[in-house]
Amino acid sequence: MLEATIKYAAIDKLCNGRTLEEKLEYLYKHIPRSSIDPIDDIGLPKVVVTDIKELYSLLCQFVHPSKKQISEYKLQFEKANLGFETHKELNSFNQVLLRTFDVILYIVLYTRGYYVMKDVFNVLSDEPNWKFHKGKHIKTLPNKHKPS
Numbered sequence: 001m002l003e004a005t006i007k008y009a010a011i012d013k014l015c016n017g018r019t020l021e022e023k024l025e026y027l028y029k030h031i032p033r034s035s036i037d038p039i040d041d042i043g044l045p046k047v048v049v050t051d052i053k054e055l056y057s058l059l060c061q062f063v064h065p066s067k068k069q070i071s072e073y074k075l076q077f078e079k080a081n082l083g084f085e086t087h088k089e090l091n092s093f094n095q096v097l098l099r100t101f102d103v104i105l106y107i108v109l110y111t112r113g114y115y116v117m118k119d120v121f122n123v124l125s126d127e128p129n130w131k132f133h134k135g136k137h138i139k140t141l142p143n144k145h146k147p148s
């Protein structure tokens with residue numbers, strides 16, 4: 001989801017005003033597969049780009065396990081614990097998911113502009129317990145409707 005969000009945001013910025021067909025052609029010809037390199041074309045603050053690159057690297061560990069992770073999985077298999085993640089692993093993964101959703105929402109709102117942001121936050125002003133009001137990146141966006 002993160003990779004797709006980055007690519008679509010980059011295409012929207014780089015191909016502003018072009019037709020859907022032209023945007024798709026740009027996607028197929030100029031946007032690398034399995035990469036978030038287009039993040040540098042979106043215009044996000046440098047500190048956010050750095051954080052997103054670190055998050056992407058962390059997420060890749062779930063898709064491309066290291067030798068150490070595979071050894072741990074093998075050990076769990078030998079103990080007949082295959083497929084049963086520990087409480088600690090699930091909590092850790094949940095934190096990574098929350099961080100990922102915060103970043104995805106940030107990218108979408110940031111690249112859509114102030115008026116879209118304003119409308120979204122206006123609607124969410126009735127939801128003071130919305131988890132992402134306090135998200136690392138979401139809370140940095142302009143929002144006059146922040147809950148107290």
